[in-house]
Amino acid sequence: AAEYPERWGGVLDLPADGGDYSADVDHATGGSSREPIRLRDGRLEVAGIVTAEGPAAAPPALRPDASYLVTGGLGAIGLVAAARLADRGARRLVLVGRTGLPPRSEWDRAQGAVRVRIDAVRALERRGVAVDAVALDVAEPGALAAAVAERDRAGAPPVRGVVHAAGVADASLLSALDAAGARRVLAPKVAGAQAISETFPPGELDFLQLIGSAGAAYGIPGQGAYAAGNAYLDAIARARRAAGDRAVSLAWGAWRDTGFGADAAVVAAELERRGTRPLRPREALAAWDRAEGLEVAHVILVPRPTADAVRPAGDAPSWADRSADEVRSEFEHGLRAILARELRLDDSELEADRPFAELGLTSIMAMSIRRDAEQLVGTELSVTMLWNHPTIADLAAHLTERVGAGGAEEPVHDADESAEESAGDGDAFLDSLFASAEEDAL
Ligand SMILES: NC(=O)c1ccc[n+]([C@@H]2O[C@H](COP(=O)([O-])OP(=O)(O)OC[C@H]3O[C@@H](n4cnc5c(N)ncnc54)[C@H](OP(=O)(O)O)[C@@H]3O)[C@@H](O)[C@H]2O)c1
Numbered sequence: 001a002a003e004y005p006e007r008w009g010g011v012l013d014l015p016a017d018g019g020d021y022s023a024d025v026d027h028a029t030g031g032s033s034r035e036p037i038r039l040r041d042g043r044l045e046v047a048g049i050v051t052a053e054g055p056a057a058a059p060p061a062l063r064p065d066a067s068y069l070v071t072g073g074l075g076a077i078g079l080v081a082a083a084r085l086a087d088r089g090a091r092r093l094v095l096v097g098r099t100g101l102p103p104r105s106e107w108d109r110a111q112g113a114v115r116v117r118i119d120a121v122r123a124l125e126r127r128g129v130a131v132d133a134v135a136l137d138v139a140e141p142g143a144l145a146a147a148v149a150e151r152d153r154a155g156a157p158p159v160r161g162v163v164h165a166a167g168v169a170d171a172s173l174l175s176a177l178d179a180a181g182a183r184r185v186l187a188p189k190v191a192g193a194q195a196i197s198e199t200f201p202p203g204e205l206d207f208l209q210l211i212g213s214a215g216a217a218y219g220i221p222g223q224g225a226y227a228a229g230n231a232y233l234d235a236i237a238r239a240r241r242a243a244g245d246r247a248v249s250l251a252w253g254a255w256r257d258t259g260f261g262a263d264a265a266v267v268a269a270e271l272e273r274r275g276t277r278p279l280r281p282r283e284a285l286a287a288w289d290r291a292e293g294l295e296v297a298h299v300i301l302v303p304r305p306t307a308d309a310v311r312p313a314g315d316a317p318s319w320a321d322r323s324a325d326e327v328r329s330e331f332e333h334g335l336r337a338i339l340a341r342e343l344r345l346d347d348s349e350l351e352a353d354r355p356f357a358e359l360g361l362t363s364i365m366a367m368s369i370r371r372d373a374e375q376l377v378g379t380e381l382s383v384t385m386l387w388n389h390p391t392i393a394d395l396a397a398h399l400t401e402r403v404g405a406g407g408a409e410e411p412v413h414d415a416d417e418s419a420e421e422s423a424g425d426g427d428a429f430l431d432s433l434f435a436s437a438e439e440d441a442l
Contacts, residue, residue, distance in 0.1 A: 012039065073093070171226070
């Protein structure tokens with residue numbers, strides 16, 4: 001739905017009782033919903049986001065004689081989690097990551113990212129916190145359980161709380177996603193959460209916090225695998241809460257300049273498109289404090305969206321009443337203004353048949369042009385639009401057809417275009433859009 005809205009049909013969740021729901025299906029599919037629709041007790045329901053109101057309860061008390069485990073604990077958010085646990089009284093932390101830390105004898109010579117981690121660990125130690133940095137892959141079957149069993153045998157205090165912050169950043173549109181890429185992103189989330197669940201069965205922990213992402217709720221392009229992995233965390237949190245545990249999935253929007261958030265320009269552009277923005281670290285900490293005290297399994301933490309998010313297709317201007325020529329000319333004019341603004345050029349310098357690739361367009365500009373073009377047209381557009389229609393004239397003609405100007409039926413996505421979009425060249429575009437944070441040319 002987020003990447004190819006013109007191909008999106010919908011998801012309908014029907015009761016599994018073998019009943020005939022064809023009339024409800026017709027009714028539900030008559031509209032267009034980006035969200036899954038569920039039919040229960042004769043009602044069609046769509047999941048929505050509600051504002052968390054009311055006073056939050058006190059966060060769980062931490063015990064100085066217990067251990068607390070943070071997976072991804074040497075990462076950006078993992079270290080923030082560790083410091084927060086120390087603030088609240090934790091005195092034994094186990095920080096898990098695949099890489100771990102170098103031997104202590106090498107700490108003084110360490111540089112760069114390793115240095116940052118060492119400094120953070122030393123800061124914890126100065127506060128009287130015993131820190132174990134354990135190198136293991138939480139997605140590796142049995143690895144976490146073995147490490148915890150070894151600690152138990154050595155008489156270490158039992159783990160009473162877990163923050164699961166392990167994750168890898170990788171963005172890829174579904175058309176460019178292969179099994180290995182999907183597995184890489186899903187492993188720390190899905191296999192990692194399973195390993196935690198098995199190592200610490202319900203009732204063993206005072207709290208379980210799963211660090212997820214708002215991408216699953218917002219539908220950010222390029223996050224097919226990542227959003228699925230994070231949605232799995234949401235489900236684990238619900239299941240553990242249903243079993244009586246204090247479990248929560250904290251579905252973060254992007255943290256500004258922090259961890260994954262630091263090079264998430266495409267994500268930031270998408271959040272802006274939805275009327276929100278990355279979180280400032282101070283805001284993130286305040287939100288974390290508050291979310292911890294809420295009696296819910298799944299919290300989305302983003303700055304409150306403002307009204308100027310992309311309008312849903314329902315409010316779209318009626319182009320069908322106007323002639324195709326008139327609409328195409330209006331779109332050409334509008335697109336020229338959008339491109340001129342983005343490229344900081346004069347409108348007159350933009351010929352309608354000049355390929356975008358020659359204009360120095362970058363991936364970030366492409367995202368923001370898409371957002372502005374959606375405002376112009378009043379409907380959601382595909383992220384690959386600028387690739388498939390690479391001049392102003394071509395794009396204006398495509399959009400004219402897309403909105404059904406002149407009373408034309410809105411075209412169903414045709415086979416030619418599907419082939420074009422999934423062709424190898426399309427993947428090169430996707431790489432340029434997502435693989436690097438550099439200002440790569442389109
Ligand atoms: N930063 C943001 O804006 C943001 C927004 C939304 C959600 N999040 C979530 O927050 C979590 C932390 O992200 P971050 O921004 O702090 O990124 P980060 O600095 O890259 O931290 C992630 C950590 O996870 C560890 N890790 C990855 N795979 C692992 C595995 N299989 N087993 C054990 N450890 C593993 C990595 O260490 P090794 O490579 O050494 O294993 C790394 O230290 C992620 O799960 C992410 O989904 C972040």
